Amino acid sequence: MKIIALTFFAAVILFFAAPSHTINSQTIDTATVKITSIQAGNQTLEKSEWGSISIKKDLPLSISFTTTFAVNKQIFYKVFVDGNLIYPNLLASSITLKDLNTGAHIIKIVPAVALGNEGIPLLIHFTVTDKPVSPVQPVESSTPDSFSFLNIEYIAGGIILIQFFVIVFLFVRRTQNPKISKKEKAADKTDVHDQIYQELASLKQSHTRLSEDLKEQQDINEHLQKQLKEVNDNMQDMEKANLHLFEQKKKLEESKAKLELLHEQKEEMFAIAIHDIKNPASAIRGYIELLNSYDLNATEQHDIMVSLVASSEDIVKRSQDMCTILAKAMPEPKLIFSSQNINEIIENVYGQNVSYSKVKKVQLVKKIGKDLPDLSIDADKIEEALDNLVNNAIKFAPQDSTVEIVSYLKEDTGKTVVVEVKDNGVGLTDDDMKRAFQKGATLSAKPTGLEKSSGLGLWIVKKIIDEHNGKIWLNSKVGEGTTFTFELPVETKE
Known part of the structure; x- marks a missing residue:
């Protein structure tokens, strides 16, 4: 009796779940788009060519279509080319595509009357090539004559029916199995407890091992952080030392330049001073020779003596200048x-x-x-x-x-x-x-x-x-x- 009742119940469910042929074909859910004509350039393609369209690259592709909607509302279309939306709200019932790249393409046209109220899309496959094309037998999809929507409903109903029979079979098998004894249930319960205990013990052991590993990793990380800090400190010390060495090197170079300048200036000053001493010394020699070689009157002798004194004073002055240069760390002739x-x-x-x-x-x-x-x-x-x-x-x-x-x-x-x-x-x-x-x-x-x-x-x-x-x-x-x-x-x- 149970089997008969369940079978009757399944039949009722199947009746209500199965697709109905009395559904109004004018509702938005079952409405489809139908092609009325296709043109490749100025040439109109035959209906037999619609299933496999191939056009030359430089030709435009024009498609005219209609829909099965019978509602008193404005109908618009969403047009996709290769997954890209090119017309979100197309009011016209035709499109023209130009400058297409070579290769395979897919056009999808979706009818709609309001947001969220769309019909079944129309898919059109076509190929663009550089070579002249010849017509191929069509494979038309998503047309009202294909009954694809009804086939989907039948498939869904069949899946529901199979699921139902599986549930009934399992339920009947369960009711027909003999009852398990209390002893067996107790044994099963004991086995379950033992298994749970073993699993808990294993989990505890794993947790302990993981905790130990974690602590070991933490110790290693702390040690590495200390070493890293020491390395950073050493690097900072080295940078400071390098900076100090650079400053010392710069100071040494400046000191060297000053010493070279000092040496050059001293050489010049010595050369000038020695040369300046040579002139008055030569003059003194000339005056003495003049006194010895000529019979001079008193006035001429007086003039020579004055010149001798002046030349001698000049030599003394040049000598004092040289002493001043030697006494200075840096000669500054001003x-x-x-x-x-x-x-x-x-x-x-x-x-x-x-x-x-x-x-x-x-x-x-x-x-x-x-x-x-x-x-x-x-x-x-x-x-x-x-x-x-x-x-x-x-x-x-x-x-x-x-x-x-x-x-x-x-x-x-x-x-x-x-x-x-x-x-x-x-x-x-x-x-x-x-x-x-x-x-x-x-x-x-x-x-x-x-x-x-x-x-x-x-x-x-x-x-x-x-x-x-x-x-x-x-x-x-x-x-x-x-x-x-x-x-x-x-x-x-x-």
């Missing part, structure tokens, strides 16, 4: 500017060298400009420069020649005073003129009295004139003589 007249300096230099010119039988002449403005200069340095030029001119001048000292105000600007030292001696070659102001340069011309030349005199002169923001140059011709000219600005600031 110019001491004051307002001076260049003609006074010319008079001093003339007086220091006139006796030397007489010994060399050279006529020393001075041509001083009138009303020259005072200059802001270091008088000692300018006198040193002019003395070097005059002494050199006498040194290289032949007997019975003339050395002139000339001063004048430059007429074109009126802002510079010019001093010239001229001789009509042997002159200089072009190569000598290029190297004349170089330090230590030895020129081809030789002193007429076999005096020695250090090659520093003209270098010292140029250095002094440059320090006064002046200019110096020379003009010379072999066999005709040489003219050294320097000019100083009227307003020279320190």
